[in-house]
Amino acid sequence: MPKLDDIKKQITQVEQKETTESKVVEELRDPFDLNTFKKVWDEFAGDIKSQGRDFDYNSLIGDLELLSEEKVRLTIANKFQKVALENLKQDLLGHLRSKLKNSFIELEVEIRKIEEGEMRYTNREKFDYLAKKYPKLIDLKDRLDLDPDY
Numbered sequence: 001m002p003k004l005d006d007i008k009k010q011i012t013q014v015e016q017k018e019t020t021e022s023k024v025v026e027e028l029r030d031p032f033d034l035n036t037f038k039k040v041w042d043e044f045a046g047d048i049k050s051q052g053r054d055f056d057y058n059s060l061i062g063d064l065e066l067l068s069e070e071k072v073r074l075t076i077a078n079k080f081q082k083v084a085l086e087n088l089k090q091d092l093l094g095h096l097r098s099k100l101k102n103s104f105i106e107l108e109v110e111i112r113k114i115e116e117g118e119m120r121y122t123n124r125e126k127f128d129y130l131a132k133k134y135p136k137l138i139d140l141k142d143r144l145d146l147d148p149d150y
């Protein structure tokens with residue numbers, strides 16, 4: 001039967017080991033640049049794609065911007081990609097932090113704002129919009145005797 005002192009020593013040793021390991025993790029703070037970050041990011045994205053997880057892979061495609069020494073912003077297209085990223089975030093940050101040897105990397109996700117204008121449904125509405133934007137289109141329509149309503 002183990003003695004109480006032996007059990008206390010084992011507990012103390014385990015606690016010291018955990019404290020030492022956590023200090024080692026906290027001290028990882030190597031600087032990185034955007035190019036290095038993108039290489040590691042693309043490596044992770046490639047792994048996801050090779051697993052056949054296309055939806056998750058598509059959520060990793062976006063504009064990356066280095067905001068500070070340890071904060072990166074990913075700009076994506078829609079909220080569905082953001083949901084997929086939230087599911088991947090723990091694995092992604094773990095990969096980035098271990099490969100870049102920086103435990104303080106943060107990822108900020110931003111959804112690209114799309115200007116909502118008047119929707120153009122008919123051919124006439126589409127033509128009028130483009131003609132306003134490119135006036136020479138009217139000359140082309142007249143020369144070729146085209147009807148945008150057809």
